[in-house]
Structures are given as C-alpha cells and as structure tokens.
Amino acid sequence: MTSTTLLALAVFGACTVESVEALTLVLAAGVARGWRSAFEGAVAAIVVLAVLVVAIGIPAIRYVPIDVLRVVIGALLLVLGLGWLRKAVLRASGHKALHDEDAIYESTVTGLGTASPAGRRGRNAVGFAIAFKGVFLEGTEVILIVLSLGASSHHLFLACVMALAAALTVTCIGAVVARQLREVPENALKFGVGVMLTSFGLFWLGEGCGLAWPGSDLMILAFIAGLLLLAFTMTRWLSGVPATQAKGHGRASSREPVTAAGRALRAFGGFWMDLLVGDTPEIFLGTLVVVASALLLRHDRVLAIGIVVALTALLLAGSAYRGARPRQAQADA
Numbered sequence: 001m002t003s004t005t006l007l008a009l010a011v012f013g014a015c016t017v018e019s020v021e022a023l024t025l026v027l028a029a030g031v032a033r034g035w036r037s038a039f040e041g042a043v044a045a046i047v048v049l050a051v052l053v054v055a056i057g058i059p060a061i062r063y064v065p066i067d068v069l070r071v072v073i074g075a076l077l078l079v080l081g082l083g084w085l086r087k088a089v090l091r092a093s094g095h096k097a098l099h100d101e102d103a104i105y106e107s108t109v110t111g112l113g114t115a116s117p118a119g120r121r122g123r124n125a126v127g128f129a130i131a132f133k134g135v136f137l138e139g140t141e142v143i144l145i146v147l148s149l150g151a152s153s154h155h156l157f158l159a160c161v162m163a164l165a166a167a168l169t170v171t172c173i174g175a176v177v178a179r180q181l182r183e184v185p186e187n188a189l190k191f192g193v194g195v196m197l198t199s200f201g202l203f204w205l206g207e208g209c210g211l212a213w214p215g216s217d218l219m220i221l222a223f224i225a226g227l228l229l230l231a232f233t234m235t236r237w238l239s240g241v242p243a244t245q246a247k248g249h250g251r252a253s254s255r256e257p258v259t260a261a262g263r264a265l266r267a268f269g270g271f272w273m274d275l276l277v278g279d280t281p282e283i284f285l286g287t288l289v290v291v292a293s294a295l296l297l298r299h300d301r302v303l304a305i306g307i308v309v310a311l312t313a314l315l316l317a318g319s320a321y322r323g324a325r326p327r328q329a330q331a332d333a
Helices: 002-033 035-063 066-092 101-112 117-121 125-153 156-177 186-208 218-238 260-276 281-296 301-324 327-332
Strands: none
Touching (some): 002 035, 002 125, 002 186, 035 125, 066 186, 066 301, 125 186, 186 218, 186 281, 186 301, 218 301, 281 301
C-alpha cells in the first residue's frame, strides 16, 4: 500500500512538471503563430507518442523478462531521478537559476515573433513545429516514467490514470490562468519527484539484480528519507560555495547533415543523448557502475546493498558538487 501511494504521487508529480513545460511552449506557439497550428502540432505529437507506445512500449513490457526489465527500468529511473534531484539542489543552493515558465514563455513568444492576422488564421509551420516539439519531447519523458514505474510495480493502469490526471489538471489550469504558469510550484515538485524517482530506481534495480531489500517495500521510505537528508545537507553546504561564472567555452558546432534523413537521425540521437547524458555524464556512467556492482556482488547481499546505496549517495553528492564548483576552477582543472 505504501509503495502504491508513493508511486501514484511520483507519477502525478513528474507528469505535472512535464505537462507544465509542454503547455508553456504550446501557449507560446498559439499566441505568436496562431492557435490552429499550435493545437494541430500538439495533437500530432500525442498521436505519434501513442503509436510508439503501442509499437514499442507494450511489446517490451509483455515479452522482456521481468528481472531484465526491472534492471533497465531501475537504471533509467536512477539517471532521471538523480538528474532532477541534482538540478533541484543546485537551484535551492543558488547555483542554478530557478525554472521560470513565465520567462520561458516570454522568450519563446519573442523569438517566434508575431504572425500576420491571415497567417494566424491559417496553418503556420513554425507554430506547428514548436508545439509538436514541446509536446513530443516532454511526452517522451512522461511515457518513460509511466512505463517504468507502472511496469516494474505491476500498477501500469494506476500510473496511466495518474499521468492522465496530471495532464488534464495542468491543461485546465493553463486554460484558465493562461500565462500565469509560475503558480505551479515546479521547482519544489522537481525536488520531491527527483527523490521519489531515485528511490524507486534504486529499489527496482536491486530487485532486478536479485537483492532482497530488508523490509521489502518499506525500504523505499528509507531511501526517500536518506535522499532527503542528503539533498538538504548538500543544499546547505553548497550555499556557502561561491557561484562564480567564467566566460563561456562553447563547443564548435559541427556541420549540419545535408539530407533530411541525416538531420532526423542526428536529432533523434541528440534527443536521447541529452535525456540520458546531457551535461552530467558522471550520472550516466556512475549509474552503469551501480548496475555492474549490483550484478557482480548480488551473491553477497549485505555487501551488495551497502555498495549500491553508498555509490548512489556519492554519485548525487559528487555531481551536485561538480555543478556548484566555480566555473573558472573547472576550466583550469
């Protein structure tokens, strides 16, 4: 019962955050380029996501062995959860700007410009593309979280219901308050959801590797308590680390592929690279080490549990510290 409640809260919170971010781009596209194109782009993205779920997600859940599925799901949740929690710690400690949907909305509208009245009544390719991209990218994360948490715990229907409830809630609120998206406590939600995703990821990873957690599902509560304590401790400590910035060292952009297929392939690869690795390769690589440790040490339950939990804690602390270090120091290192 405890794990079911936590799962429902985790799915609802994560989907609320992603829905707010998608709605921001749809509203911006609608205001700047016309509501018809924005609506069609959002609907098209939802249709594509539904096709992907039917074609890939459901067969994977049905035919992949449950232990393999739990290891993969646990690792995925660990990457996503640690990434969210790291950002939350950095924002709370003043090393990363708070996520302001109103500012993103204004920036997007300004960048898109304003279409003519005739253009707003017809179809607008730019407005369609912005709405499609926003809903598709954020929707992909929603699907990953819903399928991961739902399939691993055998509560897929509950996870789908909570995701739908979150999306409908955000959509209804967005229709009423329109641009006042800052009313949604997104940064606080990301903090809590990051803790829960990490806790579930660690739990299911261990289950898939054959580790019998003491207390069974109650161990999830212990993980949540430990991660909250670690996150708050890191927040207080990092608040004293100076947040200086150095001049940017942007990467030289490589040549854009000429063909449409090349551009699509590059965009597809870039999306997954950004989702799983992004600017925190240490979390992705560290998660692989956690998985390898759990598999190699699974015959020694006590040692395996100790190593896996300790590595996860070190991974969060090390990644947060790396993000808070003065940028000049990182550049000179």
